[in-house]
Amino acid sequence: MLTMVTSESDGAVPTSRKYRFTSNVIATIILVVDLLCLIAGALATPLVYEALLGPQYFFERHLNVAVIVSVNFFLIRLSRNSYAHPMGRGGDSDQAVAFEFLLAVLLVYATIWQIGQAKPFSTGLALVYLTLTPALLFVSRFLVRKLVWHLVQAGYIGQRIVIYGAEQASCDRVLRLIDLERLPYVSVVGVADDRSTRIMSAAPWSVPFLGGLDALVTRIAKGDVDMVIVALPMVSQARLDQITERLQQVSVDICLMPREALDLSQQYTMRFIGSVPLFALWQRPIRDFHRIIKAVEDRVLAFVGLILLSPLLLLTALAIKLTSPGPVLFRQERFGFNNVRIKVLKFRSMYVERQDESGAARTVKRDDRVTPVGRIIRRLSIDELPQLFNVLTGEMSIVGPRPHATEMKVGDTYYFDAVRGYAARHRVKPGITGLAQVRGLRGEIATIERAKRRVEYDRYYIENWSFLLDLRIILETVWRIIWDRNAY
Structure with a gap:
């Protein structure tokens, strides 16, 4: 869930670890966990089969097929960009991992059957493999979420964000979009803005106001801000250049929240008709x-x-x-x-x-x-x-x-x-x-x-x-x- 950080005036400025990772490492963690689940599933399958049905004699053949399935599994996940949004979209985006594994198995089996090599394989061994490995992959998602939560609490992983743009509606919209993702590693440090006409009389969800660009640069220099999201729907190019040029003096990620994400949909993408590029604001859902x-x-x-x-x-x-x-x-x-x-x-x-x-x-x-x-x-x-x-x-x-x-x-x-x-x-x-x-x-x-x-x-x-x-x-x-x- 979205974490709010108290203001500097409260005397609770977060400390910064010397070795501290951003959310980018979570995709790597998930990929490694997937690999471990595939290895564990392949090695445990013969042991479970032997415990249930007695000795089997297909161990080497089983491992060869498991390697091919694993390669297909990772190719499918990479082609679907499954590691691009780790733990995002409310925590529901990666629950299809078990289905992606079963799809990889189906493709491998179809190939083996087509070349006439399906009969020598043990049906019982295959059923144990098809039950055990998807179960490990599915359960691993909940364990990874727990692991990341503990790493976040310990201060090893985190994404500390400042929203630049204190206009009430835009700021509130950004906070809601972030909260909908239910990301345990994200914390909103506060809101910054130079224009007093946009400063909120009462910041939504108790997010503190940090001041203007100078105060923000000073805060970033302390090492407790990882990203600045510029949320100004009608910002001019000159003003955007001025903001980014000032923030480039310190080490921080600078991102722009497009007007389309604030006013329309956060699911816009680039599409092509032939080689003609299009900016897709809305798409027909569930198609x-x-x-x-x-x-x-x-x-x-x-x-x-x-x-x-x-x-x-x-x-x-x-x-x-x-x-x-x-x-x-x-x-x-x-x-x-x-x-x-x-x-x-x-x-x-x-x-x-x-x-x-x-x-x-x-x-x-x-x-x-x-x-x-x-x-x-x-x-x-x-x-x-x-x-x-x-x-x-x-x-x-x-x-x-x-x-x-x-x-x-x-x-x-x-x-x-x-x-x-x-x-x-x-x-x-x-x-x-x-x-x-x-x-x-x-x-x-x-x-x-x-x-x-x-x-x-x-x-x-x-x-x-x-x-x-x-x-x-x-x-x-x-x-x-x-x-x-x-x-x-």
């Missing part, structure tokens, strides 16, 4: 094979969920029917994929004469419109389960940004007007649960600030989607349902 994987995931989980939860669905319907007059289900018009309006199904949790189909009236704590049974099913999110039928029809996903009612407001302002870039969350299908909900933003959204945070999490999910991220959100949702107190 090509990812779209197929997402569709299969949704249909399978929805179908299995309806079967397993059918007793609960029937009991809930019966309880609603017996305790208050009216239909069991409630249909509400909400925004779906590409802003197309869809009818979302829910178990009815309010008295019929008091419910609001438009969604303009926000549900509050101890809302007198909610029935006694409704309070229970809303608290446990059982009222959302009929949306599994929306998933089966292709209108929704299991995981995605929660669909909002068409007239839903934040305070007295419609969501569209209250949060800039709000409509970008509709680039994917809405979900029964989402990243914002498992990050503490479930329940009432009464303030603009809370609404902005929810939309930021939704957009982060869209731009960093993976199958394993979906599984993680589903598991965290179950945990949140048990312990969360923000639903009513």
Whole structure:
């Protein structure tokens, strides 16, 4: 998580180790750990096989294949740039390591089978290898995160950052983007700026104001700043040259946060049509094979969920029917994929004469419109389960940004007007649960600030989607349902 460092006036200036590494070494650590996991998996497989099934006679052949698999594994990871963002993207970006290993195995097996050399290999030995090595790689990610955390706490690894540009909105945006990455080695030392008109009266998240360029250069000279991020969306070239020329007098990394990352998306890339370069600000998310994987995931989980939860669905319907007059289900018009309006199904949790189909009236704590049974099913999110039928029809996903009612407001302002870039969350299908909900933003959204945070999490999910991220959100949702107190 993002670490804030107290100001120099507080007398807590961080000390600097003589030998101290930046975050660049983490990629090397992960690569070495991957190599150790592959070696351990290859050597341990015959031992596990012998312990379970008895002696085997394919050790040398097994090691030869393991070496080829390892080479393919690293080629796949390097081609996918898997070591470029160590521990980034919320810690979820590298959980696909086990799948990349299985893909390497599949390629090697296909080659062996094609040349007619598959029969001499032991099926049992292969199964042990295919179980043990991916498990080691997967578990290693959590161990590496723990190791890095301890190295950060001990002061051996760290990325100490100063944001240059004290304009409230830009500074707040940079801090949020960094915090979303949940990087344990990043600490924000403070904010600097020469222009008094941009100095914040109250710095967000208690980040101290360090002063102007001269004060910043003095601070860097003490050795407790590794990087300066220039976050001035409308900075002129002359002003940027002046800032960088002054900072070049001391040893520090100087980076520019582009306006596109502050105002639009942090996932912009360079693309080419033939040899024509393009600056891609937005891209269609969850596309090509990812779209197929997402569709299969949704249909399978929805179908299995309806079967397993059918007793609960029937009991809930019966309880609603017996305790208050009216239909069991409630249909509400909400925004779906590409802003197309869809009818979302829910178990009815309010008295019929008091419910609001438009969604303009926000549900509050101890809302007198909610029935006694409704309070229970809303608290446990059982009222959302009929949306599994929306998933089966292709209108929704299991995981995605929660669909909002068409007239839903934040305070007295419609969501569209209250949060800039709000409509970008509709680039994917809405979900029964989402990243914002498992990050503490479930329940009432009464303030603009809370609404902005929810939309930021939704957009982060869209731009960093993976199958394993979906599984993680589903598991965290179950945990949140048990312990969360923000639903009513």
